[in-house]
Amino acid sequence: MGFDLSGKRALLAGTVDDLLIGVGKALFDSGAHLLATEASPHWGDLPHEIVALNGADPEILHEQIKSIGAVDVLVFNAGWRRHAAFLDHTPADWDAALTANFETPVYLAQAAVLTMIDRGQGGRIIFLSGVESLMPFAGTSAAGATLTMLGALAKMMAVDLASHGITVNVLSYGWLNSEKYIRLPETSQQHIVNGIPLKRTGTPAEVGAVVTFLASNSADYITGTMLPIDGGYVLTRSPGSSMLDPCP
Numbered sequence: 001m002g003f004d005l006s007g008k009r010a011l012l013a014g015t016v017d018d019l020l021i022g023v024g025k026a027l028f029d030s031g032a033h034l035l036a037t038e039a040s041p042h043w044g045d046l047p048h049e050i051v052a053l054n055g056a057d058p059e060i061l062h063e064q065i066k067s068i069g070a071v072d073v074l075v076f077n078a079g080w081r082r083h084a085a086f087l088d089h090t091p092a093d094w095d096a097a098l099t100a101n102f103e104t105p106v107y108l109a110q111a112a113v114l115t116m117i118d119r120g121q122g123g124r125i126i127f128l129s130g131v132e133s134l135m136p137f138a139g140t141s142a143a144g145a146t147l148t149m150l151g152a153l154a155k156m157m158a159v160d161l162a163s164h165g166i167t168v169n170v171l172s173y174g175w176l177n178s179e180k181y182i183r184l185p186e187t188s189q190q191h192i193v194n195g196i197p198l199k200r201t202g203t204p205a206e207v208g209a210v211v212t213f214l215a216s217n218s219a220d221y222i223t224g225t226m227l228p229i230d231g232g233y234v235l236t237r238s239p240g241s242s243m244l245d246p247c248p
Contacts, residue, residue, distance in 0.1 A: 003216035006031035008072040010215065011051070013108055015079025015100070016040040018178035019128060022204020023075055024048065026212045035068065037108075058107045065111040070119060073215045074112040076105040077128040078150055083244060086141040093142050101146035106153065113166060122165025124215045127154055128207070129172045134226070134234050138242040147172075151226050158224030167223035169214050174230025177201040188244045197232035 010032040012024050021042050024034055034048035051068045054060045065071065080100035082093055109125050116123035132140045133147035151170050158168040175181055175192050181201055184192075193199055207229050213219055228234055 003030050003212050003218060005073075005212065005215055008032045008215065009035060009070050010073040010075060011035045011037070011068075011071045011112065012048075012075050012077075013037040013053075014075075014077035014105065014128070016042050017077070017079055017180075018042070019079070019173065019176060019204045019207060020075075020077045021046065023077075023128070023208040023211045026205060026208025027073070027075075027215065030212045030216070032073065032215070035071070053108070058110060061107055062111040062114055065108075065115055071112050071115055071123070072121075073124040073126065074109060075126045075128065075211060075215075076108060078102075078105055078130075078147060079128075080146070081130075081140075081143050083139045084142075085139055089142045097142040097146045101143065102149050102153075105150060109157065109168075113161060113164075116166055117164050122167075124219075125154075125157065125161075125166065125168040126211055126214055127151075127168075127170045128211075129170050129226075131172050131174045131228060131230050131234050132243075133170075134172050134228060135237070135239050137237075138240060140243065154226070155224045162223060167214070167219065169219075169223060170226045171207060171210060171214075172226055172228045172230070172234075173202065173207050174228065174233040175201045176207070177203055184244065191244070191246055195233060195237045196230070197236055200231065202229060202231060 010027045012020055016038050024046055028034055035051050036048045037053050039050050053064050078101040080097050127150055129147045132144035133151045154168045154170045
């Protein structure tokens with residue numbers, strides 16, 4: 001069953017990759033008008049409108065969001081990843097992870113929420129996170145820590161914004177059949193699939209289908225959730241193990 005998002009405007013932000021494109025296609029196919037904060041060849045022929053935003057200055061960002069008109073759905077892809085041991089993460093890594101996976105989505109969500117409240121028709125905030133936010137894996141200190149922060153904040157946002165009819169949810173995706181996965185060595189791919197109960201990677205379209213549901217009126221009573229979309233990966237992987245190789 002599809003979900004009708006006709007007349008809805010969805011703002012897509014964060015890392016532009018196979019995942020965000022898949023989510024955008026699902027929203028567009030459901031009738032949503034797409035606004036994107038970053039131009040990229042990844043968009044291909046998917047119809048969308050580019051809006052230039054200054055994510056580093058919350059005050060300017062708020063005015064920019066107001067100027068583009070109604071935003072019914074904000075989808076943010078917190079896509080910063082660097083696989084490295086804790087001792088190998090540099091100050092630049094931590095700055096980049098905090099900016100991309102926490103500060104930028106926070107400021108953007110604040111700006112979008114203010115316009116949603118002004119309009120008085122509710123709204124949807126959906127963060128695309130990762131399984132690193134749900135359990136520890138070797139080599140994911142910076143990404144995992146910042147994604148966990150975003151997930152904790154989303155729950156607090158859900159409580160604060162419920163009275164305005166604005167829902168906030170997090171999708172913690174696992175391994176997807178995307179460019180990142182395809183580039184891995186065959187041994188790493190096999191190690192990953194062996195750790196997934198469904199014995200396959202997911203697809204951006206499958207994540208997009210869940211985003212479309214959460215953006216629809218059918219999800220009016222769902223907020224503050226952290227939903228894994230991982231084929232059961234976090235159910236069977238051992239905490240502390242490596243995501244990429246049989247041994248940490």
